[in-house]
Amino acid sequence: MFKKTIKAIFSAILATPIALMALADDQVTITVWSMDGHDLGNEDTHRQVIAAFEAAHPNIKIDLTLLPESGLEDRMNTAIGAGGKLPDVFPLISGEWAPIALDLSSYIEADPDLSQDMYAEPFWRTRATFGEKVVALPTGIGANVVLYNKDVFDKAGVEYPTADWTTEDFIKKAVAITDKANGVWGGDRPRDAYRAIWHNYDAQVYSDDSTTVEGYHNSPQSLAAYQWYWDLVHSDATPTKAEIDVLGTEGTGPVDLFIAGRLGMATLNQSHMLRALKEGINFGMVPEPAGPSKDRHANAWSATPAIAGNSEHPQEAYEFLSFWAGMEGQYISMTTGLNMFPSIPALWKDHPYIDHPAIQTFKTTLDWPLVRDFDGTHLCWRAALRRVDEVYELIGLKAIERNEIKKALDKEVVVLQTALDDCVSRLGS
Amino acid sequence: MKTETLASSRTQEIMDLHKARVGRRNRRALPKNILIYAFMTGLAFLFMLPIFWMASTSLKLPREVFAFPMEWLPSNPQWGNYEEAFSKFPLWRFMWNSTYMVVLSTIGQLISVPLIAYGFARFEFPGKNILFMLMLATLMVPTHIKFIPLYWMFQQLGLIGTYWPIILPEFFGHPFFIFLMTQYMRSIPKELDEAARLDGAGSFTILYLVILPLCKPVLAVIVVFSFLWNWNEFMAPLIFLDDFEEYPISVGLAFFQGRYSVEWHLFMAATLVSILPVLVLYFFAQRHLIGGLSAIGLKG
Amino acid sequence: MQFMGRKSKRERTQAIEGYVALSPWMFGFLFFYAIPILASLYLSFTQWTLVGSAKWIGFENYIRMFTRDPVFIDAATATGFFVLYSLPFKLILGLMLALLLNMKLPGMNYFRTIFFLPAVISGVAVSLMWIWFLQPDTGVVNTLLRYVGISGPGWFWDINWALPSVAMMSIWKVGGAAIIYLAGLQNIPAHLYEAAAIDGASKWQQFWRITLPLLTPVLLFQLIIEMIDAFKIFTEAFVITQGGPLNRTYFFLYYFYEEAFRNFNMGYASALAIFLLIVIMSATALVKWWSNRWVYYEN
Known part of the structure; x- marks a missing residue:
C-alpha cells in the first residue's frame, strides 16, 4: 500500500515535467532565414505572412531571422561550413546549396493544395529543381x-x-x-x-x-x-x-x-x-x-525558399514553406510592402498594378527561355x-x-x- | 652623472635667459601662428570634405543626389530625411544594441588585459618570450578564417543567436591592449612591488592595489579603442545574431542597401547619426589617450 | 643546497602565478586562434566545397597556386603594390601630421578630433561614400579639379589609378597613426630640446638628432602594425572595386573570400590564407631583424 502510494507520488512527480515537455513538443518551432528585398518582401511582408501562417497553424511557431541582402550568403555559407544545424527554411540563392536541400517531391505529391502546374513553368525549372529533385519552391519573381x-x-x-x-x-x-x-x-x-x-x-x-x-x-x-x-x-x-x-x-x-x-x-x-x-x-x-x-x-529569376535536408521537423517546415510559396503566402506578399510579383500566374489578376501597360509587357517576357x-x-x-x-x-x-x-x-x-x-x-x- | 648635472645647471641658467626672450617672441610669433592656423584649417577642410559630402547628401532630395553637374548643397535642406531614415528601421534600437555589445566587450577587455599583461610584465617562467611573440603574432591572423570554426564551436555550446559569440572573445584580451599594458607595467618601478610584498601583499593584491591604479592611461586607451573597434564590427554580429531586434547599428545600416535600390540620402543620414556616439566619446577621451599610448615607444 | 631549493621554490611560485595570470589569454588563444588556424592548415590540403566532407588531396592546392593560377599572381601583385604604395605615405604623413598637432597652440584639441575622425568611422557606408567622392564625372574631387582646369583621372575605374586610389583612401585614415606618433612625441623629454636649442641646433637639426632617433621605437611599432594591416586589406575591394579593373585591386584576402564564400572552394581558399599568414610573418620577422640597425632605445 505504502509502496504503491510512494510509487504513485513519484510517477506523478515524474509525469509532470514529461507531460509538460510533451505539451511543449506539440509546439514546434521552425527557424526561417530570409532577407529584406523585393523578391521576398520587406520586414513587414515577412511578419504578415508569418502572422497569417501562425494563426492557421497554432502548433507551429516561426522564428524568423531577417538578414540584410548583402549578408545572407555569407551567413548561410558559414553555417553550412560549420556543418551543424541549419535553419529549417532558407532562400536557396546559390545553386551550390542544392545538395543540402530536402527533396520536396514526396511532400508535394501528398499535398492537395499545391502542384507544379500552379507555377509559371520557367520558374519551376530554374532553382526549384536540381536534377531529379525538387529542392525549393518559387515565390516572388x-x-x-x-x-x-x-x-x-x-x-x-x-x-x-x-x-x-x-x-x-x-x-x-x-x-x-x-x-x-x-x-x-x-x-x-x-x-x-x-x-x-x-x-x-x-x-x-x-x-x-x-x-x-x-x-x-x-x-x-x-x-x-x-x-x-x-x-x-x-x-x-x-x-x-x-x-x-x-x-x-x-x-x-x-x-x-x-x-x-x-x-x-x-x-x-x-x-x-x-x-x-x-x-x-x-x-x-x-x-x-x-x-x-x-x-x-x-534574364529572369525567382526567389526560391528551400528546406534544409537535416531539418528536425521537415513536415512542419514544409507546412510553412508551402504556405509562404503557395497561394495564400504569395497573395500577402503581392499585396503588401513592396508588391512582389507572384510566380503563380493565377494570382496576377489581383496584383495592385496589373492594369498598367508596363506590367503587361513584363508578363510577356516571362515565357521566354x-x-x-x-x-x-x-x-x-x-x-x-x-x-x-x-x-x-x-x-x-x-x-x-x-x-x-x-x-x-x-x-x-x-x-x-x-x-x-x-x-x-x-x-x- | 657628472655631465648631466653640469648640463642641467647650465640649462637652468640659460632657461631663465630664454624665458625672458619668449615673451617678446610670442608677440612677434603672431603672424606665424596665423599662418599655421590657416594651414591647419585648410588641411582640416580637405580631411572633412568627404564628411561634408555625406552631410550634404543626407539633406538632398533623391533627384538632387544624381544631378549633373554635381550640386554642392541641397537647394532646400530636407531635414525630414533623418526622420524618414529613423522611421524606416529601428535605428535607436540598433544603436542601443551596439552600446550594450560594446560596453560588455569593453568590460571584458578591462578585466582580462591587466591580468594577462601582469603575467608578461612581472613574472619569469619558461616559454614566456615565445608566448609573448605568439600573442603578438595573433594580430596577423586574418579574421575571415575564424568564422566557420567559431560558428561550429558556438553551435555546440548552443550560443548562436545570443551576444556571447561576439562578446566572449573580448574576455581573453586583445593583443594590442596586452602589448600596450605590458609595456606600461614594465615602466613602473619594481621597487613598488617589492615594498608591498614586504608588507605581506600577495601577487594579485599587488596587481589590483598597487600597479593597476598607476595604469589608468592605458585603461583609457582600452576603453576608447575597444569602443571604436566593436562599434564598427559587422561580420560577427551578422553571422551570430538571429533576431532583427538584436542587431547592432553596423548591421542595421546594411539594410539600407536594398537588393534593388539604395536610398543614398537616407543611408548617409543614418550613417552620420551612427558616427556621433563614437565621435563624442573620442572628443572627451582624447586627452587621456596620449599617456597610455606613449608606452608603445618603451623598450620591450 | 638548501638555498638552491628555496630559490627553485620561489621560481616555481613565480611560474605558477605567471601561468595563472596568462591563463585567460592562453584559453582564448587556443579557441580563437589555434583551432581556426589548425583547421585552415588541415583544410589547405583538402578539396572542400563546404557542402559535404573535405577530401584529402595533399599539396595539390599549393601546387595549383604556384604553377597554374594567374589570379594568384594578380592577387599577390595587387597586395604587394598596395603595401608599397600606402605604407611609406602613411608612416611619413602620419609623422608630419603628428608634428603639426604637437604644437602647443590653443584649439589643437579640435584639430586632433578632426584629423582622427576618418580613422574612427569605418564600415561599408564610408567606403561607399568614396565611390561617390571619386566618381570621375560627378564626383567631388574631379569637380574641384575641373574648377582649376585639370581634368581628373578615372580613379577606381582606371587601370593605372585604381590601386593608388585605394591607397589614397587609406591615407585619409592617417590620423590613427598620427595619434600614436603624438604619444611618442610627447614622451620625449623637453630638456633635450632645451639643451639642443642652447647649443644652437636649428629646429631641423633638432628633428633629425633628437626627435627622430627617440621616435624610432614608435616608428618600428607603426611600421609593423600598419604593414600587417596593409597586407590584410579587404573592405575596399569588397565594397568598391570588386577587385577590378582587370584585377588591379584583387587583394589577397578578397581572393580568399571569393574562393571560400562565393566559389565554394574552401580548400584552396585555406591554402591562400595560410600562404598570406606565412608572408605576413616573414615580412614582420624581416622588419624586426632590420630594425636592430636603426631602432634606438633610451637608456
Missing part, C-alpha cells in the same frame, strides 16, 4: 526589361522602341537621344557578359556538357555579341562603368540615373519599374532587344564567368581595338578551360 524615359525620347524627337526591336536599334536610338551637355546618356550597358543579349546572339560560354570552351567562348556568335558591346561602348551613348557603379552596387542597376532623367533607356527589373511608377516617371517598357538568334531570352546564369543546370557557370571578365572589361575600358577581340577571346579560352575543369572537378557539371 523578377526579370530584366528595358525601361525608356518618354520625356527624353520626346525631347530628342526619336520614336519609342517597340517590342520587336533589335540590338542594332538599341545603339541607334541610344546615340540619337544622348545629350552630353546635360549629362543625359542614351542607354545603359550590359553589366556582365553572357546575359540576355549574348544569348540572343546564340553565344554560349562553354558546351552544354560543361567540358569544352574552345569553339564556344570564341565562336562567331560570341564574337558578334562582344563586337556589339564594343560598338555600344564606342558609340559614347552609354554611361561609363564609373557612372553605373556609383548608381548601382551589385544588383541595383542604374535605376537612380534613370529616375533622375539622365539615362534614356535602362535595363532594369520589376522592382525598379514599380519605383518608377511611384515616382511618376513618364516611361514605357520593352523587352531586351533581339539579336540574330531565333529565340529571345529573358531563361539565360544560363539563372537556369540552375550549370553550377560552374558563375565560377567560370568570374574568371573570364577580361575581354569584357577591356572593351568597357576602351582598351582594346575591335579587330583584336577575336584574338583576346582565343587567349581567354585557355584560362577559362582551366577554371572550368577545376570547378567541374569540385562541383560537378
